[in-house]
Amino acid sequence: MAIVEVSVVPIGSPCTSLSEYVADALAVLKESGLKFQLTSMGTIVEGDLDKILDIIRRMHETTFAKGIMRVVTTIKIDDRRDKPNTGEGKVQSVLKKLK
Amino acid sequence: MAIVEVSVVPIGSPCTSLSEYVADALAVLKESGLKFQLTSMGTIVEGDLDKILDIIRRMHETTFAKGIMRVVTTIKIDDRRDKPNTGEGKVQSVLKKLK
Amino acid sequence: MAIVEVSVVPIGSPCTSLSEYVADALAVLKESGLKFQLTSMGTIVEGDLDKILDIIRRMHETTFAKGIMRVVTTIKIDDRRDKPNTGEGKVQSVLKKLK
Amino acid sequence: MAIVEVSVVPIGSPCTSLSEYVADALAVLKESGLKFQLTSMGTIVEGDLDKILDIIRRMHETTFAKGIMRVVTTIKIDDRRDKPNTGEGKVQSVLKKLK
Numbered sequence: 001m002a003i004v005e006v007s008v009v010p011i012g013s014p015c016t017s018l019s020e021y022v023a024d025a026l027a028v029l030k031e032s033g034l035k036f037q038l039t040s041m042g043t044i045v046e047g048d049l050d051k052i053l054d055i056i057r058r059m060h061e062t063t064f065a066k067g068i069m070r071v072v073t074t075i076k077i078d079d080r081r082d083k084p085n086t087g088e089g090k091v092q093s094v095l096k097k098l099k
Numbered sequence: 100m101a102i103v104e105v106s107v108v109p110i111g112s113p114c115t116s117l118s119e120y121v122a123d124a125l126a127v128l129k130e131s132g133l134k135f136q137l138t139s140m141g142t143i144v145e146g147d148l149d150k151i152l153d154i155i156r157r158m159h160e161t162t163f164a165k166g167i168m169r170v171v172t173t174i175k176i177d178d179r180r181d182k183p184n185t186g187e188g189k190v191q192s193v194l195k196k197l198k
Numbered sequence: 199m200a201i202v203e204v205s206v207v208p209i210g211s212p213c214t215s216l217s218e219y220v221a222d223a224l225a226v227l228k229e230s231g232l233k234f235q236l237t238s239m240g241t242i243v244e245g246d247l248d249k250i251l252d253i254i255r256r257m258h259e260t261t262f263a264k265g266i267m268r269v270v271t272t273i274k275i276d277d278r279r280d281k282p283n284t285g286e287g288k289v290q291s292v293l294k295k296l297k
Numbered sequence: 298m299a300i301v302e303v304s305v306v307p308i309g310s311p312c313t314s315l316s317e318y319v320a321d322a323l324a325v326l327k328e329s330g331l332k333f334q335l336t337s338m339g340t341i342v343e344g345d346l347d348k349i350l351d352i353i354r355r356m357h358e359t360t361f362a363k364g365i366m367r368v369v370t371t372i373k374i375d376d377r378r379d380k381p382n383t384g385e386g387k388v389q390s391v392l393k394k395l396k
Contacts, residue, residue, distance in 0.1 A: 005140040009306070009369065011278075016181055016309035016367040019189070023196035030197070037138070038193060040186030041104040041175060044140050053251065060275065069280035070313040072306065074371075075273040076140060077258065080209075082115055082267035087139030090118070094137060097122035098129070108207070108270065110377075111214035115268040152350065159374065168379035169214040171207065173272075174372040176357065179308075181366035203338040214379055217387070221394035228395070235336070236391060238384030239302040239373060242338050274338060280313055285337030288316070292335060295320035296327070 002049040002079040003087055006056050007042035010063050011070035021066060025059035037087065042074075046087055049079060101148040101178040102186055105155050106141035109162050110169035120165060124158035136186065141173075145186055148178060200247040200277040201285055204254050205240035208261050209268035219264060223257035235285065240272075244285055247277060299346040299376040300384050303353050304339040307360050308367035318363060322356035334384065339371075343384055346376060 008025045010018065026043065029036055032055045035046045045052050056075060063071045078085070107124045109117065125142065128135055131154045134145045144151050152174075159172045177184065206223045208216065224241065227234055230253045233244045243250050251273075258271045276283065305322045307315065323340065326333055329352045332343045342349050350372075357370045375382070 003139055009308070011306070011310070011315065012313035013309055016179060017192070018308065019192040020196055022193045026193065026197050038190055039136070039138050039143060040102055040189040041141075041143050041177065044138060050255070053255065057248070057251065060277070064277075064279065070278040071275075073275040073277070075275075077269075077271040077273075078140065079258070079262075079271070080115060080268040081262065090139040091137055093116070093118035094121045094125065097119055098125050108209070110207070110216065111211055112209065115210035117209065149354070152354065156347070156350065159376070163376075163378065169377040170374075172374040172376070174374075176368075176370040176372075178357070178361075178370070179367040180361065201337055214377060215390070217390040218394055220391045224391065224395050236388055237334070237336050237341060238300055238387040239339075239341050239375065242336060276338065278313060288337040289335055291314070291316035292319045292323065295317055296323050 001047060001085050002052060002077055003085060003090070004045045004049070004052045004056070004078070005042045005076045006045065006059065007074045008059055008063055009072045009074075010068040011072060013068060021063050021068070024062040024066060028058050028062055029055055044087060049077065100146060100184050101151060101176055102184060102189070103144045103148070103151045103155070103177070104141045104175045105144065105158065106173045107158055107162055108171045108173075109167040110171060112167060120162050120167070123161040123165060127157050127161055128154055143186060148176065199245060199283050200250060200275055201283060201288070202243045202247070202250045202254070202276070203240045203274045204243065204257065205272045206257055206261055207270045207272075208266040209270060211266060219261050219266070222260040222264060226256050226260055227253055242285060247275065298344060298382050299349060299374055300382060300387070301342045301346070301349045301353070301375070302339045302373045303342065303356065304371045305356055305360055306369045306371075307365040308369060310365060318360050318365070321359040321363060325355050325359055326352055341384060346374065
């Protein structure tokens with residue numbers, strides 16, 4: 001189980017708002033059934049790494065489908081194999097120590 | 100007003116868990132009074148860009164203070180000046196289009 | 199043709215030097231035949247996006263094969279489809295304007 | 298001495314080519330006297346961390362000066378304090394192990 005953050009950014013888009021592009025990419029993720037959290041700086045997905053990368057590949061493509069000719073996609077993978085790795089667990093572990 | 104995501108990662112730490120390092124960096128951010136959200140992949144901060152960068156510089160230092168000799172810090176700045184840029188506004192704007 | 203930057207970072211490695219891990223990941227890339235450039239902050243690969251992502255998936259795995267239990271891999275894709283997108287072309291285009 | 302990679306990306310730019318924006322940001326860096334390397338995916342700077350962050354803050358501003366209303370700037374800091382950290386040293390260390 002990996003936790004992956006992804007952000008898909010169109011270059012040369014007609015306006016400064018990107019929400020319509022993010023919504024299209026997110027629609028693909030939503031229908032995948034993978035667990036995800038939308039944040040103000042990207043989308044965090046949890047699950048099988050290969051499945052996640054496959055979906056991200058399709059999310060990347062949605063922006064070209066809207067007529068954009070250049071896309072910058074950033075992917076950060078946190079893959080931990082010594083114990084269960086969940087987003088909720090990571091956050092709780094920090095908050096407990098922060099007090 | 101900028102939205103900035105930051106992640107501070109120790110290299111060569113004695114264990115695979117990083118929550119104690121994240122908690123120390125977060126303590127500095129918390130006492131700054133800046134608005135922030137801890138996610139499973141980083142911390143998102145909102146406010147004046149110069150003030151945020153100043154705090155991040157100090158968050159970066161907390162990991163060395165714990166005896167770590169190498170730190171990789173990643174910062175992503177989203178700075179929008181044509182209209183108010185808030186994390187909550189960005190997320191709502193996407194969700195409205197996602198339906 | 200995409201240009202992709204990748205960095206594979208072990209968490210909880212026994213020392214602060216990461217070159218042996220980078221070398222192992224790079225060996226996989228080298229034998230793929232893809233065009234790449236090693237920089238001090240990552241590795242830049244050029245070619246077919248699907249082929250590159252497939253190789254990066256294997257590069258990510260080399261660090262676990264060395265006994266590391268947690269790996270953070272960062273991937274940045276620059277995918278441009280309105281004209282040929284080469285690393286050399288991008289750099290030359292900037293230098294020409296920089297004078 | 299830190300090694301820092303930076304990339305400044307305009308959002309909503311009139312065309313897909315970004316080289317004129319990169320050239321303007323680079324002009325600021327060039328006149329700072331800091332050692333840097335332009336790559337196809339960003340710019341790598343070496344030197345005192347505070348000085349570098351100060352210059353990056355000014356590089357970020359050059360894109361707004363060209364009329365762009367939204368800028369995404371990504372900064373990755375590799376700060377190592379147990380031994381000298383140079384870009385050339387890092388690359389050579391990997392190549393030696395890669396054979």
